[in-house]
Structure formats: C-alpha cells, structure tokens
Amino acid sequence: MDLDFVCRHAGRPATALTRRDVARALLAVPSGVALVALPDLRRALMSVGNPLTLPFWESTRAALASIESGAATVGDVQRWIESTGTEPILMTPSYFVWPEEDERGPVAQEMHDLLVAHLEERVRAGEIDPDALASGDQRARRAYEELQERWLATPLPDGRVPGFSVSDEQDEEMFSAWDEEEAFALSELRRVMAGLPKQPELPVAELDRAATRLRALLAAAGYPGNVLRACAGLDEAMPDDDAELWLTVAAGIAGPVADLPEEALLLEEFADLDREVSLEDEMLAHLCAIQHADWLAAVAALARTGPGVLASPERIARLIAESEDVDVDEHDAGDLTATESLFEPVVALWACLGIVDDSGVLTPLGWWGLPQALERAWSPGD
Incomplete structure (x- = not known):
C-alpha cells in the first residue's frame, strides 16, 4: 500500500488525486494495512505538492481505526467517504438510492461518474468544503445533499435527467429479469402439464x-x-x-x-x-x-x-x-x-x-x- 497503488487504483497521477481517490484506495486493502501505510502515504503526497488537509488525514485515521477495532458500521464508513466532498451520497434525502458499484448498469455508471466530476468542479470552485464535511458540520452536510439533489433533477445538455435515467435503467433491468424468470416458469409449467x-x-x-x-x-x-x-x-x-x-x-x-x-x-x-x-x-x-x-x-x-x-x-x-x-x-x-x-x-x-x-x-x-x-x-x- 503506497502512493503508486493509490494512483493505479484511481487511474490518476499523484498530483491530481482527490480525497475520495485516497479514501477508496485505503478501503481497498485491510484496515490494518491502511493504517500502517497512512503516514508514508501522507508524506508522499506532500512531496508531490498534493498534501490534502489535516482534517482529512485526522478523519481518515479515525475511520480506519474504528474499522480495525470493529466498531464502525457500514453507515459510518459510507458517511466518512461521503465527507471527502466528491463521493455521491448513497441515499439522498428524497430517497434516491444509487445502485451498489458492482450492480450499476452503463447508465448508472455514466451518471455516477458525471456526478463525481461535477462535485470535483464544485470543490475547486469553493462551493463544497470537504474539511467542514469531515468535521461533521451539519450545515455543510445539508448543502452537500441539496447540491446533489439539484444535479440529479437537472437535465443534462442531451436532455436526460440523471435521477430519472438511473431509475429507468434499474426498472428495465428488473423487468427484464422478471420476464426471463416468468418465461422459464411458463416452460416448466407446460412441461409438467404435458407429462x-x-x-x-x-x-x-x-x-x-x-x-x-x-x-x-x-x-x-x-x-x-x-x-x-x-x-x-x-x-x-x-x-x-x-x-x-x-x-x-x-x-x-x-x-x-x-x-x-x-x-x-x-x-x-x-x-x-x-x-x-x-x-x-x-x-x-x-x-x-x-x-x-x-x-x-x-x-x-x-x-x-x-x-x-x-x-x-x-x-x-x-x-x-x-x-x-x-x-x-x-x-x-x-x-x-x-x-x-x-x-x-x-x-x-x-x-x-x-x-x-x-x-x-x-x-x-x-x-x-x-x-x-x-x-x-x-x-x-x-
């Protein structure tokens, strides 16, 4: 677990790594390994001019220690990675839910990537304060949620509304799976009756x-x-x-x-x-x-x-x-x-x-x- 690993995991050079990139890479290895690697990783990022911030490193150490001790819940970990400022909220206040990463269809993955890019732009513009999120600031959290709600409900240049596009794809996948199951059940019923x-x-x-x-x-x-x-x-x-x-x-x-x-x-x-x-x-x-x-x-x-x-x-x-x-x-x-x-x-x-x-x-x-x-x-x- 070193800086090269994080760059490969994120698909970016060290100078372009975000808090989310580092957090996701740390979650990709055992928490004990991540904790041991944390000081060297921080020094390596400082040496390439991308030091991130003290609140991020403190929240990261606390999150990894909680995971290692077995005290962290799935929700705790999700909240921590969302506090990086560029991680889409798993479930928004209006109950839009992103599919799990390994269950996303092409449209959901495209929209998720577009939202990540949008959040990165908002961080650079100063509209999102990741340090306030990391410290648990409730006003910053509400603003972060509202920003994502607006993006999900705003048409893209091609006219697609992100939230609806993801939901429509999930519905199509569900109906397709249902139709396949129904067709198989029908063939089995006919086989039984013919016998x-x-x-x-x-x-x-x-x-x-x-x-x-x-x-x-x-x-x-x-x-x-x-x-x-x-x-x-x-x-x-x-x-x-x-x-x-x-x-x-x-x-x-x-x-x-x-x-x-x-x-x-x-x-x-x-x-x-x-x-x-x-x-x-x-x-x-x-x-x-x-x-x-x-x-x-x-x-x-x-x-x-x-x-x-x-x-x-x-x-x-x-x-x-x-x-x-x-x-x-x-x-x-x-x-x-x-x-x-x-x-x-x-x-x-x-x-x-x-x-x-x-x-x-x-x-x-x-x-x-x-x-x-x-x-x-x-x-x-x-």
Whole structure:
C-alpha cells in the first residue's frame, strides 16, 4: 500500500488525486494495512505538492481505526467517504438510492461518474468544503445533499435527467429479469402439464355456478370483489363468456394487474403514513410477493394429484417445500410459516372462484382451471 497503488487504483497521477481517490484506495486493502501505510502515504503526497488537509488525514485515521477495532458500521464508513466532498451520497434525502458499484448498469455508471466530476468542479470552485464535511458540520452536510439533489433533477445538455435515467435503467433491468424468470416458469409449467397421464376436462356445471357467483361478487362493493377486480384489472365492463371471465380473474390472483383505486381512500387517510394497512392492501401485497417458483411448485403438485387433495395454506407450503419441480433449499419452520402466510389470501380468493371448496379441498374446476390460469398469467401480452 503506497502512493503508486493509490494512483493505479484511481487511474490518476499523484498530483491530481482527490480525497475520495485516497479514501477508496485505503478501503481497498485491510484496515490494518491502511493504517500502517497512512503516514508514508501522507508524506508522499506532500512531496508531490498534493498534501490534502489535516482534517482529512485526522478523519481518515479515525475511520480506519474504528474499522480495525470493529466498531464502525457500514453507515459510518459510507458517511466518512461521503465527507471527502466528491463521493455521491448513497441515499439522498428524497430517497434516491444509487445502485451498489458492482450492480450499476452503463447508465448508472455514466451518471455516477458525471456526478463525481461535477462535485470535483464544485470543490475547486469553493462551493463544497470537504474539511467542514469531515468535521461533521451539519450545515455543510445539508448543502452537500441539496447540491446533489439539484444535479440529479437537472437535465443534462442531451436532455436526460440523471435521477430519472438511473431509475429507468434499474426498472428495465428488473423487468427484464422478471420476464426471463416468468418465461422459464411458463416452460416448466407446460412441461409438467404435458407429462400428466390425464388432462383435466372442463366441468361445465361447476363453471356455470362459479361464474354466476363471481359476477355477483365483482358487482358488489367492498371485499372480496374489490380485490378480485384489482387482480384482474377489470373496470366496469366484464367479459360475457363465463370461462373467459373466470380465467381472467384466476390468472389475476397469480399475477395482479392493478392496485386498489386510490379514490376508494379518503384523502386524509391516504396521506397518513401511520394509518393501518387495510385487509385488501395486505392481501395484494402478499399476492405480489409470491415467487414464480412457488406458484409453479404449488400448481404442479395440485395438478398431478387432482381433485380431492387438500389445498390449505399449510398443505401448499409443504407441497412447495417438497417439490421436485423447482430447486429449493431445505425449508425450516420459519420458511414454511412465511410461505403459508403468503398463500392464505390465495386460498381465500380461490374459494370465491370455486377452485377450492369450503374445506379447502381442490375441486374439479380448480384442477381444470389453475394450470390454464397460471399459463395465462405468465404468457406475454395476456
């Protein structure tokens, strides 16, 4: 750990090194090594005319000593490197969060580099005081945060807004990964269904009864109609065909299309962050939290077994844990309890569609419809 190492790590000559460059290089080696190297590194920088400042060296020694003793938290280390004056704040007051360095896409890396360059310009212009940041000056910290907030919200010469550009890239990456996972789950579902010795047949009488009840529920105010409408993305118009309506709603349970309409909430309730989460919101959150693999394991197991099998939340959790269709680690009691909790609203909504009966047992309608509903939920464009 010497000056040459810092220059190589930063990609700059010694005369151009910033506090951030030195701090990042010191964090790249064990804290004990960094502490030992600190005096020689300071003398080497002084000899090339880039001495930095006493507050920086004091804060650096204190930070490294805290890391070495095990007292420093991740937040402490992040705050220290941000106090160099040219490190973008990991999470701004408006809750913009930079991706971790090894998880940044090309756009996020470009914007991060541009912000670093912008902060370096502001330091040279005297608008940022790194020594005040290093000493913990709260006014300097607020000004530092506000400066970055403004930059993130200000269009670049090419029209891109940095904060939005980074968020859009993260959304695209998330959706792409989701689509890949969904496509794989769909192919596995089709493989499982193709291997069944007997394909389920549509129980017409059961569908007629279930559709009649479903239309009444969807037309009524409140739960469970509001949740079923949100899951399926239905407005006032509903499909005339019973099978189409039933499959649309059943697919929506596996892949909710919309949230509950905000107009259903009083404005003062919506603005109250401390208000209790409604039953409907909690149910939708549970549905959205279920992974593709869990849906696949549950529906595949039920399809193989057929009507008459218990499909309670407890049984579904066990079926998922024991599934041979997905790769899962051994589940402990906590995993089973969590999975059971997620599937409680599923089974409750399944009962509204006649997928399970009042005892939580899979019906012929559920045997026929669940695989088709899951395929519909995972098929592009549906």
